[in-house]
Amino acid sequence: MDPIILYIVACVLVGGVLASLGVHLLPVGGxxxxxxxxxxxxxxxxxxxxxxxxxxxxxxxxxATYTSNIWLVALSGAVASWLMMGVTMLLANLLYVFGxxxxxxxxxxxxxxxxxxSQKEYKTxxxxxxxxxxxxxxxxxxxxxxxGFGGALMYFALLKYANFEPTMAGxxxxxxxxxxxxxxAYNIGGTIEGFQDPKFKRLPKAILTCGIISLLSGVLVxxxxxxxxxxx
Amino acid sequence: MTVGGGPVVEEEKAKGxxxxxxxxxxxxxxxxxxxxxVIIPGLPAVVKAVGVIFALLWGTDSVRKTSKYGLGxxxxxxxxxxxxxxxxxxxxxxxxxxxxxxxxxxxEVQPGVLIGxxxxxxxxxxxxxxxxxxxxxxxxxxxLERGMTELGMAGTxxxxxxxxxxxxxxxxxVVIEKAISTGLIAVMFVLSMMAMFHPYNACLGPDERRPRTxxxxxxxxxxxCIILGIALAANPTSALGIADGISLLIFGVIVWIVFxxxxxxxxxxxxxxxxxxxxxxxxx
Amino acid sequence: xxxxxMLLIVFLALIACMFEDLESDTGSQSNPNSQVQLAPQVGQxxxxxxxxxxxEAPSYAMYCTIAGVVAYVLLSKDVNPLLAIPIxxxxxxxxHVIFSVTAHVGRTAAQKRFEQPIYLDxxxxxxxxIMTHGFMATLCITAIAYIQSNIGSLSGMPALNHPFALPMxxxxxxxxxxxxxxxxxxxxxxxxxxxxxxPFGEGKRVVYHGKITRYAxxxxxxxxDIVYFCAKYGGPVTGLTFGVIILxxxxxxxxxxxxxxxxxxxxxxxxxxxxxxxxxxxxxxxxALIVGNVVIVxxxxxxxxxxxxx
Numbered sequence: 003m004d005p006i007i008l009y010i011v012a013c014v015l016v017g018g019v020l021a022s023l024g025v026h027l028l029p030v031g032g033x034x035x036x037x038x039x040x041x042x043x044x045x046x047x048x049x050x051x052x053x054x055x056x057x058x059x060x061x062x063x064x065x066a067t068y069t070s071n072i073w074l075v076a077l078s079g080a081v082a083s084w085l086m087m088g089v090t091m092l093l094a095n096l097l098y099v100f101g102x103x104x105x106x107x108x109x110x111x112x113x114x115x116x117x118x119x120s121q122k123e124y125k126t127x128x129x130x131x132x133x134x135x136x137x138x139x140x141x142x143x144x145x146x147x148x149x150g151f152g153g154a155l156m157y158f159a160l161l162k163y164a165n166f167e168p169t170m171a172g173x174x175x176x177x178x179x180x181x182x183x184x185x186x187a188y189n190i191g192g193t194i195e196g197f198q199d200p201k202f203k204r205l206p207k208a209i210l211t212c213g214i215i216s217l218l219s220g221v222l223v224x225x226x227x228x229x230x231x232x233x234x
Numbered sequence: 235m236t237v238g239g240g241p242v243v244e245e246e247k248a249k250g251x252x253x254x255x256x257x258x259x260x261x262x263x264x265x266x267x268x269x270x271x272v273i274i275p276g277l278p279a280v281v282k283a284v285g286v287i288f289a290l291l292w293g294t295d296s297v298r299k300t301s302k303y304g305l306g307x308x309x310x311x312x313x314x315x316x317x318x319x320x321x322x323x324x325x326x327x328x329x330x331x332x333x334x335x336x337x338x339x340x341x342e343v344q345p346g347v348l349i350g351x352x353x354x355x356x357x358x359x360x361x362x363x364x365x366x367x368x369x370x371x372x373x374x375x376x377x378l379e380r381g382m383t384e385l386g387m388a389g390t391x392x393x394x395x396x397x398x399x400x401x402x403x404x405x406x407x408v409v410i411e412k413a414i415s416t417g418l419i420a421v422m423f424v425l426s427m428m429a430m431f432h433p434y435n436a437c438l439g440p441d442e443r444r445p446r447t448x449x450x451x452x453x454x455x456x457x458x459c460i461i462l463g464i465a466l467a468a469n470p471t472s473a474l475g476i477a478d479g480i481s482l483l484i485f486g487v488i489v490w491i492v493f494x495x496x497x498x499x500x501x502x503x504x505x506x507x508x509x510x511x512x513x514x515x516x517x518x
Numbered sequence: 519x520x521x522x523x524m525l526l527i528v529f530l531a532l533i534a535c536m537f538e539d540l541e542s543d544t545g546s547q548s549n550p551n552s553q554v555q556l557a558p559q560v561g562q563x564x565x566x567x568x569x570x571x572x573x574e575a576p577s578y579a580m581y582c583t584i585a586g587v588v589a590y591v592l593l594s595k596d597v598n599p600l601l602a603i604p605i606x607x608x609x610x611x612x613x614h615v616i617f618s619v620t621a622h623v624g625r626t627a628a629q630k631r632f633e634q635p636i637y638l639d640x641x642x643x644x645x646x647x648i649m650t651h652g653f654m655a656t657l658c659i660t661a662i663a664y665i666q667s668n669i670g671s672l673s674g675m676p677a678l679n680h681p682f683a684l685p686m687x688x689x690x691x692x693x694x695x696x697x698x699x700x701x702x703x704x705x706x707x708x709x710x711x712x713x714x715x716x717p718f719g720e721g722k723r724v725v726y727h728g729k730i731t732r733y734a735x736x737x738x739x740x741x742x743d744i745v746y747f748c749a750k751y752g753g754p755v756t757g758l759t760f761g762v763i764i765l766x767x768x769x770x771x772x773x774x775x776x777x778x779x780x781x782x783x784x785x786x787x788x789x790x791x792x793x794x795x796x797x798x799x800x801x802x803x804x805x806a807l808i809v810g811n812v813v814i815v816x817x818x819x820x821x822x823x824x825x826x827x828x
Contacts, residue, residue, distance in 0.1 A: 032549070033549040033550075033552040034724075035549070035705075036548075036549035036550050036704045036705055036707075036708035036709065037549075037550065037553065037708045037709050037712070037713070037721075037722040037727065038705070038708075038709040038720075038721035038722055039721055039722055039723065039724060039727070043701045044549050044700065044701055044704050044705055044708070045548070045549065045573065045574075045575070045697055045700035045701045045704075046307060046308060046310075046311070046573050046575075046700075047307060048307065048311050048314065049573050049574075049575035049576065049693070049696070049697050049700065050575075050697050050701065052575065052693055052697070053575060053693050053694045053696070053697025053698065054697075056690045056693050056694055057690075057694055057763070057767075059690065060680075060682075060687075060690050060767075061767060061771075063680065063681055063682055064680055064681070064771070065792075065793050065796070066681075067677070067681055068677075068780065068789035068792060068793075069789040069790045069792070069793050071790055071793070074790060074793040074794065074797070075793070077793075077797050078793055078796060078797055078800075081796075081797050081800035081801060081804070082767060082800065084800070084804050085763060085766050085767070085800055085803060085804055085807075086694070086698075086763050088803075088804050088807035088808070089759055089762050089763050089766070089807065090697075090698055090701050090702060090759055090763075091701075091811070092807050092810055092811055092814070093702050093755055093756075093758065093759045093762075094701050094702045094705060095811060095814055095815070096755060096814070097702055097703075097705045097706055097751070097752065097755055098705060098709075099814060099817075099818045100751075101705060101706045101709070101710055101751055101752065101755075102705060102706075102709040102710050102718075102719075102721075103718045103719035103720070103822070104709075104719065104720065104721050105815075105818045105819055105822050106814075106815050106818065117812065117815075119815075119819065123824035123825060124819060124822075124824055124825060125721075125825065126720040126721035126723065126825055127723070127825070127828065128723040128724055128725065129720075129721035129722070129723055129724070131721075132721040133815075134811070135815060136811060136812055136815055139808065139811045140808060143804060143807075143808065167410065167414070167415050168681035168682055169414060169415050169416075169417055169419075169681070169682050169683045169686050170410060170414045170415065170419075172682055172686060173321060173414065173419050173420065173423070173686065174321060174322065174325060176318075177317075177318040177319075177321035177322055177423075178318070178322065180314055180315070180318040181315055181318040181319060181322075181361075184307070184311050184312070184314060184315045184318070185315075185361060185364075185365065185371070187306075187307045187311060188305065188306065188307065188311075188365055188371055188373055189371050191306040191307075192306040192307040192308070207370050207371055208371065210364075210370065211361070211364045211365070211370055211371060214360065214364065215357070215360070215361055215364075218357055218360070219322055219357075222322055222325075222326050222353065222357075223322075223325075225326060225329065226325045226326055226329040228329075229329035229330060229406075230328075230329045230406040230407075230410075231406070308572075308573070309572070310572040310573060310576055314576065415683060416590070416683055416685075417586070417587070417590060417682070417683030417684055417685030417686045417689075418587060418685065420583045420586070420587075420683075420685045420686050420688070420689040421583045421584055421586075421587045421685055423689075424576070424579050424580045424583045424584075424689065425580065425584070427576065428572075428576070428577075428580055428617075431572065432571060432572065432617065432620075432621075435570055435571070435572055435621075436570060436571070436617075436620050436621040436624040436625060437624040437625065437627070437628050438555075438570065438625060438628060439555075439625060439627075439628025439629045440628065440629070440631060441627070441628045441629065441630040441631055442628045446624075446627070447624075450620055450624065453620070457613055457616065461584060461587065461588075464588065464591060465587060465591055468591045468594065468595055469591075469594075494616065494620075497620060497623075497624075498619065498620070498623055500627075501623040501624055501626075501627035501636075502623065502627070502636060504627050504630065505623075505626055505627040505629075505630055505634075505635065505636045506629070506630045506631075506632075506633050506634060506635050507635040507636070508635065508636045508638060509635050509636070509637060509638065510637075510638050510639060511637060511638070511639040512635065512637060513738060514562075514563045514564055514565055514732060514738055515563050515633075516561055516562055516563070517561035517562075517563070517632075517633065518561060
């Protein structure tokens with residue numbers, strides 16, 4: 003059996019599963035977070051994950067022009083993605099603290115699992131938390147790290163093993179990434195606070211679904227590369 | 235994020251053929267027209283643009299039917315999913331072009347591309363079943379399986395037709411060189427995805443009416459034809475030369491003007507009132 | 519010369535994201551728009567512009583990609599970049615205005631039963647501000663995409679050109695700019711300006727939702743009253759976010775290239791070391807950000823104290 007198909011399918015599968023794991027770790031509050039009614043970043047799940055992954059894809063593409071090591075390319079994408087999330091969440095916190103005058107607290111747990119600060123007395127009543135507390139921040143950074151790694155891994159597999167051109171590999175990687183991210187977003191119902199949220203326990207179902215979809219996509223990509231004569 | 239209002243009302247099934255056709259009839263008509271046009275890549279660009287309009291109309295209808303029940307993440311996500319599937323399906327389609335190619339007179343018929351459509355329909359069905367099944371993701375939306383299948387097919391057909399407009403043929407190497415490496419695939423992805431979800435998102439509310447919503451879809455397809463016409467006129471690909479691109483541009487402009495004016499006039503007529511200016515009131 | 523071009527990209531990124539946030543406040547797009555949509559349903563007829571074109575990320579992806587494609591087509595016909603990039607941005611913005619009109623008119627028409635009229639002066643009066651703010655953002659993003667895809671040729675080392683095509687770069691930065699503007703700037707609009715008559719210093723409770731501030735300092739409020747407020751804090755902070763991200767990205771790549779000897783002269787053997795140094799610098803910056811967040815949260819908790827009142 004040709005080992006190329008195993009590499010391509012394995013990379014796409016791992017990339018897709020990491021994408022859905024990353025979506026579950028990002029703290030997304032949706033529309034209520036923009037009104038300081040819910041904890042998390044005030045945007046849609048899929049779009050935030052896609053924004054972070056696109057940053058990662060950009061850096062991974064430029065790194066892939068001067069190195070061929072799969073780990074370095076994927077890690078470059080991961081680090082670019084984690085920087086983007088970190089800066090975005092930090093400056094969003096600046097806006098919450100100085101622009102809206104709220105203390106970043108979580109609404110789902112009574113005590114921050116990492117810094118052991120209590121949350122309840124700093125929270126506005128009738129709100130589900132506001133801002134990006136420390137545990138959500140760290141959860142978001144890890145989520146972006148994994149998501150960026152997955153996206154860059156898929157890009158590298160399509161570029162080097164399936165011999166796609168850079169733009170074509172980028173577009174195809176983005177297409178598969180976005181399908182996985184959307185199905186994972188359906189699983190959490192649109193908003194989640196991070197790994198401390200009870201909704202995080204729904205993770206295995208999304209991993210199963212995204213695994214199946216990524217497996218099919220990986221096989222299809224190999225078929226395209228084979229039929230199109232890109233793999234010799 | 236969007237907020238809808240009012241309970242969901244199932245629309246009555248129309249008896250016989252109506253205008254505009256009801257959901258199932260429109261789906262079948264659009265599918266047939268798009269499939270016939272996509273397997274003949276030698277047609278002029280204007281004919282292929284009609285195919286694009288129908289494929290995107292089918293997608294819009296499907297997004298509308300599925301989003302009515304509340305997806306949790308908002309309307310845009312399912313449109314992006316459709317086009318994400320569309321990219322993968324179109325790549326599979328163009329890889330199979332050279333198999334089963336028949337020559338009918340001066341035109342070539344290439345049914346091989348339909349393999350991409352069928353494959354994406356299967357993937358859409360699988361993801362729909364996994365999303366709706368209670369033991370797995372459990373969205374519990376009636377008709378999600380059918381909706382995702384239709385979106386997989388509509389996205390792939392729209393993408394394939396746009397490839398054949400810009401590249402002039404559906405051969406693998408030609409399409410990669412002219413449509414994908416130049417980055418035109420990005421604009422096709424984005425505008426098709428907008429054409430699928432913007433109509434329902436823009437007309438969201440309790441008094442939304444399906445014929446009015448569908449007008450927006452055709453209007454956005456007109457904008458897509460204008461952009462593709464500019465790209466095609468700059469790099470002529472088929473035997474008709476630059477006239478192909480210019481005719482597509484003019485076709486897009488006409489379609490856009492007709493449907494935009496029709497939509498704005500209809501919406502202004504059907505709103506509560508349209509006033510030049512005025513004060514506001516509070517209703518307790 | 520390479521450093522000059524990279525600094526220019528950082529500057530353009532700052533301007534782009536600032537105007538992106540101000541444009542989304544001019545048109546009331548994305549998350550806070552859910553309040554403008556909800557207001558008539560709770561009886562608060564208003565004179566806001568209800569631009570509901572999805573979130574900011576896909577819509578900015580659309581304008582920037584269209585601008586990128588038109589600019590790319592013109593550039594391939596040997597038109598001067600000074601002419602091609604603004605024309606591309608103009609086409610992108612024309613399409614933006616068309617989408618805004620259909621969104622506002624469509625959403626208001628679907629709210630017939632809540633007696634929300636279409637105010638024509640609100641519709642016509644906001645189209646040009648939306649277009650101008652958006653033009654600045656789209657122009658800067660297209661310029662960034664152009665410089666990045668040609669940075670090698672512009673500074674004499676063609677190997678450094680980014681491998682993606684120009685429209686694809688426009689797409690990537692469009693999504694990123696939209697995601698950032700939606701996450702940071704919209705907080706100032708949604709939590710502060712939309713509920714201006716609620717107390718400062720608390721989250722906006724669910725019972726307040728829909729009851730937005732509809733009266734201005736003199737007369738009835740429209741989006742034009744919102745933009746100048748958000749331009750004092752929300753806009754610049756959003757611009758700073760994207761500028762800092764691009765700065766860190768470029769800076770760590772350059773540090774990697776210089777320390778490993780990849781520059782000058784583009785020696786291929788130093789490629790892996792470049793990537794390793796870049797990753798290391800990125801990890802250090804990320805950890806500094808986490809520490810920064812811990813400091814800010816601690817400061818806020820100490821200064822503000824627990825919630826007082828009901």
